[in-house]
Each structure stands twice: as structure tokens, then as C-alpha cells.
Amino acid sequence: MQGQSTALKPVDYDQAQHAGYAKARALQPRAIAWYMDAFAAYLPPERPLVGIDLGSGTGRFTPALADAFGGPVYGVEPAARMRETAEVKSAHPAVRYLAGHAAGIPLPDGAADFVLMFLSFHHYPDREAAVREIHRVLKPGGRAILRSTFRERIPNHWWRSYFPRSQQIEEAMFPSVAEARLYFEDRGFRTIGWETPTIPLENDLANAVEKLKLRAVSVFEHMSEDELTEGFAALDAALSAGTLEPRPTTGDYLVFARD
Numbered sequence: 441m442q443g444q445s446t447a448l449k450p451v452d453y454d455q456a457q458h459a460g461y462a463k464a465r466a467l468q469p470r471a472i473a474w475y476m477d478a479f480a481a482y483l484p485p486e487r488p489l490v491g492i493d494l495g496s497g498t499g500r501f502t503p504a505l506a507d508a509f510g511g512p513v514y515g516v517e518p519a520a521r522m523r524e525t526a527e528v529k530s531a532h533p534a535v536r537y538l539a540g541h542a543a544g545i546p547l548p549d550g551a552a553d554f555v556l557m558f559l560s561f562h563h564y565p566d567r568e569a570a571v572r573e574i575h576r577v578l579k580p581g582g583r584a585i586l587r588s589t590f591r592e593r594i595p596n597h598w599w600r601s602y603f604p605r606s607q608q609i610e611e612a613m614f615p616s617v618a619e620a621r622l623y624f625e626d627r628g629f630r631t632i633g634w635e636t637p638t639i640p641l642e643n644d645l646a647n648a649v650e651k652l653k654l655r656a657v658s659v660f661e662h663m664s665e666d667e668l669t670e671g672f673a674a675l676d677a678a679l680s681a682g683t684l685e686p687r688p689t690t691g692d693y694l695v696f697a698r699d
């Protein structure tokens with residue numbers, strides 16, 4: 441149903457994940473650079489561009505957006521503890537982190553050339569209000585980039601088979617591509633891109649397991665302690681036995697242009 445998120449309980453990043461998120465979800469600099477080039481293909485050519493990283497978390501992408509596009513870039517994030525980490529670990533002269541949320545962005549009308557939602561859209565409790573707000577803060581012709589998982593395109597992550605119920609939980613957590621497009625196309629945007637890049641798994645499997653154990657993955661918030669303990673024990677056993685299969689996954693993003 442439009443406007444409402446799933447029946448799953450919301451993930452509160454002030455309670456969960458904030459401590460391990462930056463380490464657990466760290467990306468190689470080349471991966472960040474790859475995303476900047478990929479996003480540049482959909483953004484206007486002039487520089488500087490003003491950006492909003494909506495649901496910026498610990499600022500994984502915010503400084504890179506400022507470097508790539510000039511800025512200023514505003515990291516808008518509701519969880520104070522995620523913002524605190526961003527301010528320490530992801531400071532940048534052209535970046536400001538702001539308390540706010542998708543349906544209440546603390547910036548004036550027409551403030552930005554682009555809005556990036558990187559794995560944050562599924563957390564917005566009122567997606568219709570969020571998209572209206574994104575429309576308000578973008579300049580005419582501005583771009584909204586939605587990096588998300590989609591219900592019918594749940595990636596077969598390298599860890600998926602160790603946490604079998606995660607598939608069903610993610611299907612409840614994420615919108616379909618058609619639903620996501622409708623949120624935007626009903627509110628003054630047109631879809632101008634849909635990309636499905638392949639995301640390589642880092643080479644060091646033991647490190648990948650250690651990072652996963654920090655549990656900075658939303659789906660784990662909806663699983664029982666027993667399921668998680670069992671899954672991680674099976675992963676450890678597979679790692680020791682050399683049977684853990686590295687497998688790249690895909691990560692979709694849609695791009696919308698404001699009217």
C-alpha cells in the first residue's frame with residue numbers, strides 16, 4: 441500500500457547498529473569512487489552541485505559526494521548517534537550534518553540539485569510525505585537517486601543461505617520497483633534511469649564474516665537471537681572448512697528527474 445511502510449517494526453539506529461555500522465559497512469575507496477562516477481552520469485554537468493544525502497547514517501558517502509560534485513552536501517539523518525559518528529569520522533569542509541528526516545528536511549525550497557537515498561528509503565515511515573518533501577527541496581530538473589533493494593529482486597547475498605528467513609523478511613521490508621516508481625511518478629518526477637551494477641565481494645572472506653557479525657544489516661533486527669547464533673555458527677564452520685562461496689551480488693538504483 442502506498443504511503444505506509446511494512447508491518448515490520450522500525451529499526452531505531454540510536455538503539456541498534458550505530459556502534460558497528462561504520463566498520464561493518466565500510467567500502468573500499470574504489471567502490472565509493474565507482475558510485476560517484478555512476479551517479480555523475482545522471483547529474484547535470486555543471487559544478488558545484490548542492491546535494492542532500494538523505495538518511496546519511498555515519499556519512500559513508502557524504503564527503504565523497506562533496507568531493508565529486510562540489511557541494512555543499514547536507515547529510516540529513518534522524519539518529520543522533522549515527523550523526524555523531526558521521527561528524528567524527530566523515531567530516532568535510534563542504535559537508536554539514538543536520539538533524540532531520542525524509543518527511544521533514546531542514547532546508548529551504550529548491551535548495552538542492554540532487555538527493556541521494558542510499559539504503560534509507562525503506563526506513564521512511566511515510567514515503568508519500570518523504571517524496572513530496574524531496575520534490576520541495578529539489579530545484580526544477582533536480583535528480584533523486586534511490587539506491588535500494590526491491591521486493592522482487594532480493595539479491596542472493598553470499599550469506600543468504602545461512603539465514604534462510606532473511607529472504608522472506610526482506611520481501612516484507614522493501615518496495616517493488618513498480619511501487620517505488622509510483623511514489624515518485626505520482627508526485628512530479630519521471631524515471632530516467634534504472635541500473636543494476638554487480639557488487640564484488642571483498643577478497644578476504646574471514647574479514648567479510650567478521651564484519652557481518654557486527655550485525656549492521658537491518659534484516660538481522662527482525663530475526664531471533666537463536667536464528668542469528670545458528671547462522672553465524674554455520675558460517676564459521678563453512679569458513680573453517682573452506683566451503684564458504686564468495687559470490688558477487690547486484691545492487692539496484694533508480695534515478696528520477698524532478699519536473
Ligand SMILES: C[S@@+](CC[C@H](N)C(=O)[O-])C[C@H]1O[C@@H](n2cnc3c(N)ncnc32)[C@H](O)[C@@H]1O
Nearest residue numbers: 453495496497500519541542558559560563564
Ligand atoms: C542502512 S542505513 C544507510 C546509511 C547511509 N545512507 C549508508 O549507506 O551508509 C539507513 C539510515 O536511514 C536512516 N533513517 C531512518 N529513518 C529515516 C527517515 N525517516 N528519514 C531519513 N533517514 C532515515 C537511519 O537512521 C539510518 O542511518
